[in-house]
Amino acid sequence: MKNNASVPRRTFISEASAASAAGLFAGNSVLAAAEEEKKGDVLRIGLVGCGSRGSGAAVDAVNADSNVKLVAMADLFPDKLEAAKERLKKVIGEKYAVEEDHEFVGIDAYRELLKTDVDVVLLATPPHFRPAHLKAAIEANKHVFAEKPVAVDSPGVRSVMKTCELAKQKRLSVLFGFMLRHSTGMQETMDRIHNGDLGRIVTLQTNYNIGGTWSHIQQPEWSDMEWQLRNWAYFTWMSGGQLVEQHVHGLDLMSWAMQNEYPVKCFGLGGRQSRTEALYGHVFDHHAVCYEYSGGQRTFAFCRQQNGTDVDTSQLVYGEKGSADLMRNTMQGEKTWRYSGARGRERKGKQDNPYEQEHVALFKAIRTDTPYNNGDYAAKSTLMAIMGRIASYTGQNITWEQALNSKEDLTPDSYEFGSIEVPPVAIPGKTKFY
Secondary structure (H helix, E strand, C coil): CEEECCCEHHHHHHHHHHCCCCCCCCCHHHHHHHHHCCCCCCEEEEEECCCHHHHHHHHHHHHHCCCEEEEEEEECCHHHHHHHHHHHHHHHHHHECCCHHHEEEECCHHHHHHCCCCCEEEECCCHHHHHHHHHHHHHCCCEEEECCCCCCCHHHHHHHHHHHHHHHHHCCCEEECCHHHHCHHHHHHHHHHHCCCCCCEEEEEEEEEECCCCCCCCCCCCCHHHHHHHCHHHCHHHHCCHHHHCCHHHHHHHHHHCCCCCCCEEEEEEECCCCCCHHHCCCCCEEEEEEECCCCCEEEEEEEECCCCCCECCEEEEECCEEEECCCCEEEECCCEECCCCCCCCCCCCCCCHHHHHHHHHHHHHHCCCCCECHHHHHHHHHHHHHHHHHHHHCCCEEHHHHHCCCCCCCCCECCCCCCCCCCCCCCCCCCCC
Protein backbone atom coordinates (compact mmCIF):
# COMPACT_ATOMS: atom_id res chain seq x y z
CA MET A 1 0.00 0.00 0.00
CA LYS A 2 1.53 3.27 -1.09
CA ASN A 3 1.31 6.19 1.33
CA ASN A 4 1.54 9.78 0.13
CA ALA A 5 2.30 12.67 2.45
CA SER A 6 0.12 15.74 2.86
CA VAL A 7 0.74 18.61 0.48
CA PRO A 8 -0.06 22.32 0.72
CA ARG A 9 -3.45 23.46 -0.47
CA ARG A 10 -2.12 25.52 -3.38
CA THR A 11 -0.25 22.54 -4.79
CA PHE A 12 -3.28 20.30 -4.41
CA ILE A 13 -6.20 22.42 -5.53
CA SER A 14 -4.88 25.60 -7.09
CA GLU A 15 -6.25 24.66 -10.49
CA ALA A 16 -9.78 24.32 -9.14
CA SER A 17 -9.61 27.60 -7.24
CA ALA A 18 -8.13 29.49 -10.10
CA ALA A 19 -10.69 28.29 -12.59
CA SER A 20 -12.80 30.43 -10.56
CA ALA A 21 -31.20 4.09 -1.08
CA ALA A 22 -30.59 2.09 -3.21
CA GLY A 23 -33.38 -0.32 -2.35
CA LEU A 24 -35.04 -0.54 -5.77
CA PHE A 25 -35.07 -3.78 -7.70
CA ALA A 26 -32.80 -4.57 -10.64
CA GLY A 27 -35.09 -4.85 -13.62
CA ASN A 28 -34.80 -6.52 -16.99
CA SER A 29 -33.67 -3.35 -18.78
CA VAL A 30 -30.54 -3.09 -16.63
CA LEU A 31 -29.64 -6.74 -17.05
CA ALA A 32 -30.33 -6.73 -20.78
CA ALA A 33 -28.21 -3.64 -21.31
CA ALA A 34 -25.35 -5.12 -19.32
CA GLU A 35 -25.60 -8.38 -21.29
CA GLU A 36 -25.57 -6.47 -24.57
CA GLU A 37 -22.40 -4.64 -23.62
CA LYS A 38 -20.46 -7.57 -22.17
CA LYS A 39 -18.66 -8.18 -25.42
CA GLY A 40 -15.40 -6.31 -25.79
CA ASP A 41 -12.43 -5.44 -23.65
CA VAL A 42 -12.47 -5.51 -19.88
CA LEU A 43 -13.00 -2.05 -18.43
CA ARG A 44 -10.59 -1.44 -15.58
CA ILE A 45 -12.06 0.62 -12.72
CA GLY A 46 -10.27 2.69 -10.09
CA LEU A 47 -12.04 3.86 -6.92
CA VAL A 48 -11.11 7.17 -5.27
CA GLY A 49 -12.82 7.50 -1.89
CA CYS A 50 -13.41 4.22 -0.07
CA GLY A 51 -16.21 5.14 2.32
CA SER A 52 -19.67 3.62 2.22
CA ARG A 53 -20.74 5.57 -0.89
CA GLY A 54 -17.53 4.73 -2.70
CA SER A 55 -17.91 1.05 -1.89
CA GLY A 56 -21.53 1.23 -3.00
CA ALA A 57 -20.56 2.88 -6.28
CA ALA A 58 -18.00 0.15 -6.93
CA VAL A 59 -20.63 -2.55 -6.37
CA ASP A 60 -23.11 -0.74 -8.62
CA ALA A 61 -20.47 -0.41 -11.33
CA VAL A 62 -19.47 -4.07 -11.43
CA ASN A 63 -23.14 -5.13 -11.32
CA ALA A 64 -23.89 -2.94 -14.33
CA ASP A 65 -21.52 -4.67 -16.73
CA SER A 66 -20.35 -8.28 -16.91
CA ASN A 67 -16.91 -7.35 -18.23
CA VAL A 68 -15.46 -4.91 -15.70
CA LYS A 69 -13.01 -5.30 -12.84
CA LEU A 70 -12.04 -3.13 -9.89
CA VAL A 71 -8.24 -2.87 -10.15
CA ALA A 72 -7.18 0.15 -8.06
CA MET A 73 -8.25 1.95 -4.87
CA ALA A 74 -7.26 5.21 -3.22
CA ASP A 75 -8.23 6.94 0.01
CA LEU A 76 -6.84 9.53 2.38
CA PHE A 77 -7.02 7.11 5.31
CA PRO A 78 -5.50 3.58 5.39
CA ASP A 79 -8.26 2.26 7.68
CA LYS A 80 -10.94 3.35 5.21
CA LEU A 81 -9.21 1.55 2.37
CA GLU A 82 -8.71 -1.62 4.40
CA ALA A 83 -12.35 -1.72 5.48
CA ALA A 84 -13.53 -1.23 1.90
CA LYS A 85 -11.22 -4.02 0.71
CA GLU A 86 -12.80 -6.50 3.07
CA ARG A 87 -16.34 -5.49 2.09
CA LEU A 88 -15.70 -5.52 -1.64
CA LYS A 89 -13.84 -8.82 -1.72
CA LYS A 90 -16.90 -10.49 -0.23
CA VAL A 91 -19.47 -8.72 -2.37
CA ILE A 92 -17.97 -8.58 -5.87
CA GLY A 93 -15.87 -11.74 -5.79
CA GLU A 94 -13.74 -12.32 -8.88
CA LYS A 95 -14.36 -8.80 -10.11
CA TYR A 96 -12.15 -7.61 -7.27
CA ALA A 97 -8.66 -7.52 -8.78
CA VAL A 98 -6.80 -4.90 -6.73
CA GLU A 99 -3.16 -5.80 -6.20
CA GLU A 100 -1.18 -4.29 -3.34
CA ASP A 101 0.77 -1.98 -5.67
CA HIS A 102 -2.56 -0.52 -6.81
CA GLU A 103 -3.60 0.55 -3.31
CA PHE A 104 -2.84 4.18 -2.50
CA VAL A 105 -3.33 6.27 0.62
CA GLY A 106 -2.69 9.91 1.47
CA ILE A 107 -3.85 13.32 0.32
CA ASP A 108 -2.49 12.83 -3.20
CA ALA A 109 -3.34 9.12 -3.48
CA TYR A 110 -5.70 9.94 -6.35
CA ARG A 111 -2.76 11.20 -8.42
CA GLU A 112 -0.98 7.88 -7.99
CA LEU A 113 -4.10 5.96 -8.99
CA LEU A 114 -4.43 8.10 -12.12
CA LYS A 115 -0.94 7.01 -13.19
CA THR A 116 -2.15 3.41 -13.48
CA ASP A 117 -3.87 1.83 -16.49
CA VAL A 118 -7.43 2.27 -15.20
CA ASP A 119 -10.02 3.15 -17.84
CA VAL A 120 -12.73 4.54 -15.55
CA VAL A 121 -12.37 6.42 -12.26
CA LEU A 122 -15.10 6.49 -9.61
CA LEU A 123 -14.82 9.72 -7.59
CA ALA A 124 -16.58 9.28 -4.25
CA THR A 125 -14.65 11.43 -1.77
CA PRO A 126 -16.35 14.22 0.21
CA PRO A 127 -17.59 16.87 -2.26
CA HIS A 128 -14.88 19.43 -1.49
CA PHE A 129 -12.33 17.41 -3.45
CA ARG A 130 -14.49 16.87 -6.54
CA PRO A 131 -13.27 19.77 -8.75
CA ALA A 132 -9.56 18.98 -8.31
CA HIS A 133 -10.02 15.23 -8.65
CA LEU A 134 -12.19 15.61 -11.75
CA LYS A 135 -9.70 17.95 -13.39
CA ALA A 136 -6.80 15.59 -12.71
CA ALA A 137 -8.76 12.59 -14.05
CA ILE A 138 -9.69 14.28 -17.31
CA GLU A 139 -6.15 15.54 -17.78
CA ALA A 140 -5.02 11.93 -17.29
CA ASN A 141 -7.46 10.85 -20.05
CA LYS A 142 -9.74 8.79 -17.80
CA HIS A 143 -13.49 8.39 -18.09
CA VAL A 144 -15.23 9.45 -14.87
CA PHE A 145 -18.16 8.60 -12.69
CA ALA A 146 -18.40 11.23 -9.95
CA GLU A 147 -20.79 11.43 -7.04
CA LYS A 148 -22.93 14.51 -6.55
CA PRO A 149 -22.64 17.41 -5.80
CA VAL A 150 -19.95 18.65 -8.16
CA ALA A 151 -18.50 21.18 -5.65
CA VAL A 152 -19.18 23.05 -2.41
CA ASP A 153 -18.58 26.62 -3.62
CA SER A 154 -18.95 28.70 -6.76
CA PRO A 155 -15.25 28.65 -7.77
CA GLY A 156 -15.47 24.87 -7.63
CA VAL A 157 -18.56 24.85 -9.84
CA ARG A 158 -16.83 27.07 -12.38
CA SER A 159 -13.84 24.72 -12.36
CA VAL A 160 -16.07 21.70 -13.02
CA MET A 161 -17.81 23.49 -15.89
CA LYS A 162 -14.44 24.17 -17.48
CA THR A 163 -13.24 20.61 -16.94
CA CYS A 164 -16.41 19.16 -18.47
CA GLU A 165 -15.79 21.22 -21.59
CA LEU A 166 -12.27 19.78 -21.73
CA ALA A 167 -13.76 16.29 -21.42
CA LYS A 168 -15.96 16.98 -24.44
CA GLN A 169 -12.93 18.06 -26.46
CA LYS A 170 -11.13 14.87 -25.46
CA ARG A 171 -14.21 12.70 -26.11
CA LEU A 172 -14.14 11.41 -22.53
CA SER A 173 -17.32 10.51 -20.68
CA VAL A 174 -18.23 12.25 -17.42
CA LEU A 175 -21.28 11.12 -15.46
CA PHE A 176 -22.29 12.68 -12.14
CA GLY A 177 -24.39 10.56 -9.81
CA PHE A 178 -27.82 12.14 -10.12
CA MET A 179 -29.17 8.61 -10.32
CA LEU A 180 -32.88 9.49 -10.36
CA ARG A 181 -32.45 10.77 -13.91
CA HIS A 182 -31.76 7.13 -14.79
CA SER A 183 -34.93 5.73 -13.23
CA THR A 184 -37.36 4.58 -15.91
CA GLY A 185 -40.34 5.51 -13.75
CA MET A 186 -38.98 9.01 -13.21
CA GLN A 187 -38.16 9.35 -16.90
CA GLU A 188 -41.70 8.45 -17.93
CA THR A 189 -43.17 10.81 -15.34
CA MET A 190 -40.99 13.66 -16.59
CA ASP A 191 -41.89 12.89 -20.20
CA ARG A 192 -45.56 13.31 -19.33
CA ILE A 193 -44.87 16.60 -17.53
CA HIS A 194 -42.84 17.91 -20.45
CA ASN A 195 -45.55 16.80 -22.89
CA GLY A 196 -48.04 19.02 -21.07
CA ASP A 197 -50.10 16.57 -19.00
CA LEU A 198 -50.03 19.04 -16.09
CA GLY A 199 -50.38 22.10 -18.27
CA ARG A 200 -48.13 25.03 -17.43
CA ILE A 201 -46.14 24.44 -14.26
CA VAL A 202 -46.89 27.03 -11.59
CA THR A 203 -45.31 25.73 -8.36
CA LEU A 204 -42.84 23.05 -7.28
CA GLN A 205 -41.94 21.72 -3.86
CA THR A 206 -39.00 19.57 -2.80
CA ASN A 207 -38.66 18.15 0.71
CA TYR A 208 -35.72 16.34 2.31
CA ASN A 209 -36.73 16.28 5.97
CA ILE A 210 -35.09 13.45 7.90
CA GLY A 211 -33.65 12.60 11.29
CA GLY A 212 -30.05 12.96 12.36
CA THR A 213 -27.19 11.30 10.50
CA TRP A 214 -23.80 9.78 11.35
CA SER A 215 -21.09 11.70 13.21
CA HIS A 216 -17.59 11.00 14.56
CA ILE A 217 -16.35 12.17 17.97
CA GLN A 218 -12.81 13.52 17.82
CA GLN A 219 -10.38 10.89 19.08
CA PRO A 220 -7.31 11.86 21.14
CA GLU A 221 -4.97 10.85 18.34
CA TRP A 222 -6.82 12.90 15.71
CA SER A 223 -5.70 16.43 14.93
CA ASP A 224 -8.34 19.08 14.26
CA MET A 225 -7.83 18.65 10.52
CA GLU A 226 -8.16 14.87 10.65
CA TRP A 227 -11.33 15.16 12.71
CA GLN A 228 -12.90 17.59 10.23
CA LEU A 229 -11.94 15.33 7.33
CA ARG A 230 -13.48 12.30 9.05
CA ASN A 231 -16.52 14.23 10.32
CA TRP A 232 -16.89 15.99 6.99
CA ALA A 233 -20.68 16.30 6.79
CA TYR A 234 -20.70 19.05 9.42
CA PHE A 235 -18.28 21.47 7.76
CA THR A 236 -19.34 23.66 4.87
CA TRP A 237 -15.92 23.53 3.24
CA MET A 238 -16.10 19.73 3.09
CA SER A 239 -19.76 18.93 2.37
CA GLY A 240 -21.48 22.20 1.49
CA GLY A 241 -24.03 21.46 4.22
CA GLN A 242 -27.24 19.45 3.85
CA LEU A 243 -28.76 21.71 1.21
CA VAL A 244 -25.79 21.13 -1.09
CA GLU A 245 -24.61 17.63 -0.20
CA GLN A 246 -27.98 15.92 0.14
CA HIS A 247 -30.87 18.08 -1.01
CA VAL A 248 -29.20 18.73 -4.36
CA HIS A 249 -31.04 15.59 -5.55
CA GLY A 250 -34.42 17.21 -4.97
CA LEU A 251 -33.32 20.52 -6.50
CA ASP A 252 -32.11 18.66 -9.58
CA LEU A 253 -35.52 17.02 -9.96
CA MET A 254 -37.16 20.43 -9.82
CA SER A 255 -34.82 21.67 -12.53
CA TRP A 256 -35.52 18.60 -14.65
CA ALA A 257 -39.27 19.17 -14.31
CA MET A 258 -38.65 22.74 -15.51
CA GLN A 259 -36.83 21.30 -18.55
CA ASN A 260 -33.45 22.32 -17.12
CA GLU A 261 -34.46 25.93 -16.54
CA TYR A 262 -32.81 27.43 -13.46
CA PRO A 263 -34.06 30.14 -11.08
CA VAL A 264 -33.10 33.78 -11.48
CA LYS A 265 -33.11 34.53 -7.74
CA CYS A 266 -33.90 33.13 -4.32
CA PHE A 267 -34.23 33.94 -0.64
CA GLY A 268 -33.79 31.52 2.23
CA LEU A 269 -34.27 30.89 5.92
CA GLY A 270 -32.32 28.48 8.09
CA GLY A 271 -30.58 27.87 11.34
CA ARG A 272 -29.17 25.50 13.91
CA GLN A 273 -31.68 24.39 16.53
CA SER A 274 -31.19 20.76 17.56
CA ARG A 275 -27.59 20.05 16.55
CA THR A 276 -25.77 22.73 18.52
CA GLU A 277 -22.92 20.71 20.04
CA ALA A 278 -19.33 21.01 18.78
CA LEU A 279 -19.68 17.50 17.37
CA TYR A 280 -21.82 18.98 14.59
CA GLY A 281 -19.33 21.55 13.35
CA HIS A 282 -20.98 24.74 12.20
CA VAL A 283 -23.55 23.82 9.51
CA PHE A 284 -27.27 24.57 9.78
CA ASP A 285 -29.62 21.71 10.62
CA HIS A 286 -32.54 23.11 8.60
CA HIS A 287 -33.18 25.31 5.54
CA ALA A 288 -36.21 26.70 3.74
CA VAL A 289 -35.50 28.34 0.38
CA CYS A 290 -37.81 29.94 -2.18
CA TYR A 291 -36.48 29.96 -5.74
CA GLU A 292 -38.09 32.15 -8.40
CA TYR A 293 -37.92 31.58 -12.17
CA SER A 294 -38.09 34.13 -14.98
CA GLY A 295 -41.69 33.13 -15.73
CA GLY A 296 -42.79 33.67 -12.13
CA GLN A 297 -42.91 30.00 -11.09
CA ARG A 298 -41.44 29.15 -7.72
CA THR A 299 -39.76 26.16 -6.16
CA PHE A 300 -40.13 25.82 -2.40
CA ALA A 301 -37.28 23.76 -0.96
CA PHE A 302 -37.31 22.43 2.61
CA CYS A 303 -34.72 20.26 4.33
CA ARG A 304 -33.74 19.35 7.87
CA GLN A 305 -31.69 16.79 9.77
CA GLN A 306 -33.21 16.69 13.25
CA ASN A 307 -33.83 13.63 15.42
CA GLY A 308 -37.40 13.04 16.51
CA THR A 309 -38.93 14.84 13.54
CA ASP A 310 -41.19 13.51 10.80
CA VAL A 311 -39.53 12.13 7.67
CA ASP A 312 -40.65 13.56 4.32
CA THR A 313 -38.66 13.20 1.11
CA SER A 314 -41.42 14.07 -1.35
CA GLN A 315 -40.93 15.87 -4.67
CA LEU A 316 -44.05 17.61 -5.98
CA VAL A 317 -44.93 19.47 -9.18
CA TYR A 318 -48.14 21.52 -9.54
CA GLY A 319 -49.51 22.63 -12.90
CA GLU A 320 -52.64 24.33 -14.19
CA LYS A 321 -54.20 20.94 -15.02
CA GLY A 322 -53.02 18.78 -12.13
CA SER A 323 -50.13 17.69 -9.97
CA ALA A 324 -47.39 15.05 -9.94
CA ASP A 325 -45.72 13.17 -7.10
CA LEU A 326 -42.32 12.40 -8.56
CA MET A 327 -41.16 9.85 -5.98
CA ARG A 328 -44.37 7.83 -6.40
CA ASN A 329 -44.45 8.38 -10.18
CA THR A 330 -48.11 9.40 -10.06
CA MET A 331 -50.32 12.20 -11.44
CA GLN A 332 -53.67 13.62 -10.36
CA GLY A 333 -55.95 16.10 -12.13
CA GLU A 334 -57.33 16.15 -15.65
CA LYS A 335 -55.20 13.08 -16.31
CA THR A 336 -54.79 10.49 -13.56
CA TRP A 337 -51.83 8.16 -14.05
CA ARG A 338 -49.56 5.81 -12.14
CA TYR A 339 -46.37 4.26 -13.42
CA SER A 340 -46.77 0.50 -13.53
CA GLY A 341 -43.46 -0.08 -11.79
CA ALA A 342 -43.96 2.42 -8.95
CA ARG A 343 -43.34 1.20 -5.43
CA GLY A 344 -46.25 0.65 -3.06
CA ARG A 345 -49.10 -1.77 -2.52
CA GLU A 346 -50.30 -1.50 -6.11
CA ARG A 347 -46.90 -2.09 -7.70
CA LYS A 348 -47.47 -4.23 -10.79
CA GLY A 349 -43.93 -4.68 -11.99
CA LYS A 350 -40.29 -4.04 -11.25
CA GLN A 351 -38.42 -0.79 -11.66
CA ASP A 352 -34.79 -0.90 -12.68
CA ASN A 353 -32.14 0.17 -10.20
CA PRO A 354 -31.02 3.71 -11.12
CA TYR A 355 -27.83 3.30 -9.08
CA GLU A 356 -26.79 0.60 -11.54
CA GLN A 357 -28.48 2.09 -14.57
CA GLU A 358 -26.30 5.19 -14.48
CA HIS A 359 -23.22 2.97 -14.77
CA VAL A 360 -24.88 1.06 -17.61
CA ALA A 361 -25.22 4.37 -19.44
CA LEU A 362 -21.60 5.28 -18.76
CA PHE A 363 -20.16 1.94 -19.89
CA LYS A 364 -22.32 1.88 -23.00
CA ALA A 365 -21.06 5.35 -23.93
CA ILE A 366 -17.46 4.20 -23.48
CA ARG A 367 -17.86 0.97 -25.41
CA THR A 368 -19.69 2.60 -28.32
CA ASP A 369 -17.45 5.70 -28.41
CA THR A 370 -20.42 8.02 -27.94
CA PRO A 371 -19.24 10.16 -24.99
CA TYR A 372 -21.70 10.87 -22.19
CA ASN A 373 -21.41 14.17 -20.35
CA ASN A 374 -24.04 15.47 -17.90
CA GLY A 375 -21.75 18.13 -16.47
CA ASP A 376 -23.97 21.02 -17.50
CA TYR A 377 -27.05 20.20 -15.46
CA ALA A 378 -24.98 18.62 -12.67
CA ALA A 379 -23.01 21.84 -12.23
CA LYS A 380 -26.08 24.07 -12.48
CA SER A 381 -28.13 22.01 -10.02
CA THR A 382 -25.19 22.17 -7.62
CA LEU A 383 -25.00 25.93 -8.10
CA MET A 384 -28.73 26.17 -7.37
CA ALA A 385 -28.08 24.46 -4.02
CA ILE A 386 -25.09 26.69 -3.25
CA MET A 387 -27.19 29.73 -4.17
CA GLY A 388 -29.81 28.68 -1.61
CA ARG A 389 -27.21 28.10 1.09
CA ILE A 390 -25.70 31.54 0.50
CA ALA A 391 -29.16 33.11 0.76
CA SER A 392 -29.90 31.16 3.94
CA TYR A 393 -26.54 31.92 5.58
CA THR A 394 -26.53 35.64 4.71
CA GLY A 395 -30.25 36.48 4.86
CA GLN A 396 -29.90 38.24 1.50
CA ASN A 397 -31.76 37.76 -1.75
CA ILE A 398 -29.27 36.13 -4.13
CA THR A 399 -29.47 36.17 -7.92
CA TRP A 400 -28.23 33.42 -10.20
CA GLU A 401 -25.50 35.69 -11.56
CA GLN A 402 -24.34 36.59 -8.07
CA ALA A 403 -24.07 32.93 -7.14
CA LEU A 404 -22.29 32.00 -10.36
CA ASN A 405 -19.72 34.77 -9.93
CA SER A 406 -19.24 34.46 -6.16
CA LYS A 407 -15.61 34.63 -5.08
CA GLU A 408 -16.15 32.70 -1.83
CA ASP A 409 -13.51 29.94 -1.91
CA LEU A 410 -13.95 27.56 1.03
CA THR A 411 -10.63 25.75 0.57
CA PRO A 412 -8.34 25.75 3.64
CA ASP A 413 -4.78 27.06 3.43
CA SER A 414 -3.35 23.53 3.65
CA TYR A 415 -4.32 19.95 4.38
CA GLU A 416 -1.62 19.35 6.96
CA PHE A 417 -2.79 17.31 9.94
CA GLY A 418 -2.72 19.98 12.61
CA SER A 419 -4.83 22.75 14.08
CA ILE A 420 -7.68 24.26 12.07
CA GLU A 421 -10.42 26.44 13.46
CA VAL A 422 -14.09 25.62 13.14
CA PRO A 423 -15.71 28.53 11.27
CA PRO A 424 -18.39 30.42 13.19
CA VAL A 425 -22.00 29.48 12.66
CA ALA A 426 -23.51 31.77 10.03
CA ILE A 427 -25.74 34.57 11.31
CA PRO A 428 -28.20 35.90 8.72
CA GLY A 429 -27.84 39.65 8.45
CA LYS A 430 -24.24 39.54 9.70
CA THR A 431 -22.63 36.85 7.55
CA LYS A 432 -21.39 38.52 4.39
CA PHE A 433 -21.80 37.56 0.74
CA TYR A 434 -18.58 37.35 -1.25
